[in-house]
Amino acid sequence: MTIKILPVTKENIRDCVKLEVSEEQKEFVARNIATIAWAYVDDTFTPYAICHEDTVVGLAAVEHIPENDPEDKHWIPRFMIGEGFQGKGYGKKAMKALIEMISSHEDCDRIRLSVVTENEGAIEFYQKLGFLMTEEIIENELVMEYFV
Secondary structure (H helix, E strand, O other): OOEEEEEOOOOOHHHHHHOOOOHHHOOOOOOHHHHHHHHHHOOOEEEEEEEEOOEEEEEEEEEEOOOOOHHHOEEEEEEEEOHHHOOOOHHHHHHHHHHHHHHOOOOOOEEEEEEEOOOHHHHHHHHHOOOEEEEEEEOOEEEEEEEO
16 A cells, blocks of 8 residues: 655645544544645644545644754644544555655654543554653643654
8 A cells, every 4th residue: 555645736625625533533634724724824734635545534733843842843734544444554654654755854853742631542543653652731732742
C-alpha cells in the first residue's frame, strides 16, 4: 500500500472537505474545512491530503514554529482518516509518512500532538506508533510526543 502526503490544492480540496469521521469520533476531531481555513490565517500551519493512489483517504496538518523552544517547534495538530477508510492501515502508514517528512527538518528532535482525554482509541493508536504521553495539558487536551 502506498500512501502519499500531498498539499491541499484546488484539485483535491473538495475531496478533503467531504471526508468525515464516524459520528462517535466527531467530538474529538475538527472538521476538515476548519483545518484548511486555519492555514489561511496561520503561515506556520499546513494542511495535507492523505492519499492512497488517487483517492483522498484523510487529512492532516503540520505546524512548524521555528521561534519556539526546541521541544515545541514541530506539531501534528490535526490528523484524521475518513470513516470509510478506517481500519485498513492507512492511518498507520500516513502517520509514519508524516513523521518521516517532519523529522527531515534539521531543527526537529521531537514531534508533538494533543489528543482529547476521552479519545482512548487515538491515544492507543499514537502510543503504538511510538508517541509518549507527557504530563502537559494544552486547551484541555493531553500532549504526546515522539522523539526523532
